[in-house]
Amino acid sequence: MTAQLRIAVIGAGYWGPNLARNFRASDQWELAAICDIDAARAQRVADQVGGVPVLTDVADLWADASIDAVAIATPARTHHALVVAALGASKHVLVEKPLADDRERGGLMVKEATERGLVLMADHTYCYTPAVQKIRELVADGALGDILFIDSVRINLGLIQPDVDVFWDLAPHDLSILDFIIPGGLRPHSVSAQGADPLGAGKACVGYLTIPFGKGAIAHVHVNWLSPTKIRNMVIGGTKRTLVWDDLNPQQRLSIYDRGVDIERQSAGTAERTAATVSYRLGDTWSPALPEGEALSLMAAEFGGAIREGRPPLTDGYSGMRVLSVLDAAAVSLRAAGAAVPLTLTTPELEAIA
Numbered sequence: 001m002t003a004q005l006r007i008a009v010i011g012a013g014y015w016g017p018n019l020a021r022n023f024r025a026s027d028q029w030e031l032a033a034i035c036d037i038d039a040a041r042a043q044r045v046a047d048q049v050g051g052v053p054v055l056t057d058v059a060d061l062w063a064d065a066s067i068d069a070v071a072i073a074t075p076a077r078t079h080h081a082l083v084v085a086a087l088g089a090s091k092h093v094l095v096e097k098p099l100a101d102d103r104e105r106g107g108l109m110v111k112e113a114t115e116r117g118l119v120l121m122a123d124h125t126y127c128y129t130p131a132v133q134k135i136r137e138l139v140a141d142g143a144l145g146d147i148l149f150i151d152s153v154r155i156n157l158g159l160i161q162p163d164v165d166v167f168w169d170l171a172p173h174d175l176s177i178l179d180f181i182i183p184g185g186l187r188p189h190s191v192s193a194q195g196a197d198p199l200g201a202g203k204a205c206v207g208y209l210t211i212p213f214g215k216g217a218i219a220h221v222h223v224n225w226l227s228p229t230k231i232r233n234m235v236i237g238g239t240k241r242t243l244v245w246d247d248l249n250p251q252q253r254l255s256i257y258d259r260g261v262d263i264e265r266q267s268a269g270t271a272e273r274t275a276a277t278v279s280y281r282l283g284d285t286w287s288p289a290l291p292e293g294e295a296l297s298l299m300a301a302e303f304g305g306a307i308r309e310g311r312p313p314l315t316d317g318y319s320g321m322r323v324l325s326v327l328d329a330a331a332v333s334l335r336a337a338g339a340a341v342p343l344t345l346t347t348p349e350l351e352a353i354a
Contacts, residue, residue, distance in 0.1 A: 004030040008061050011073035012036035012045040019071045022296040024049040028304035062089035080105040087112045092119040092307050097172045099320030103328040110317035119306050121313040122320035124176035128298040130290040131253045136181045144238030151235045155224035165203035170223040175323045186322050188213040193330035194338040258283025
């Protein structure tokens, strides 16, 4: 396959224009159309990218055999119907986060794509940023050692969403990053969620997720629509080193600290007691150089590469399913006043909800 792949973007609201711009700029892709029920809005996006056909009915996309793929940037509640229809029309699909509005519908989408031999890719954009790609590399190479804890903070002022709470709005970013950097993906033992609605908005506006994920390690995610300051920060502590990612600091997004706690356990005689000797490392701090590059450009290239090579993309449907499984468990925990909800995942994830 040497010719450009042809793609249409469905949804010309907040995220669609970004997708259209990057697919238009890619050597791998030909942007074939912008589709939105609001023709004027679709036309504005089409004009911004130099002019492409505008459609208001997705049925026209399904009927066009020359279109290889679609990128869906519409509300999560619409994803299932659009994705299933696109797959039924033999289109590869990229879908904005979260993959679906619940785990069962997400599983049906993954199962349909698998049975048809088509690529279903979750647009987990942060996973294609140079910073997160470097974090994944450092974790895989063992530079941090075994992961002990992850603290993630994603807070800002608004926007309060009309149809989802703060967990479903903001946490998919953090969960997709955790799934991307943890070897084997995010497969926690349980999920606990606590949320608050101090404004009386009818949904959680402040939220905390606690996610134990193996060998005593734990992740904590804080999301908030009400903070007057914007923070995008993640701390990943390992047995060798600790990494701090500050996404709002372009001069030094990543810092790696050769500092930590070492515990040496020694036998205390025949009674099989153990004594612990605690020591502290106070080593150097360094910041790795990061290449320049727009995440969506790398994501578009990965989507095209997966289709051409007949392989799963880095953020495939199963990655989207793992994120959905955590969000679904968080919703159950929230209704149960923060009780831990057991979570069991298989490979492929729950046989895509067989």
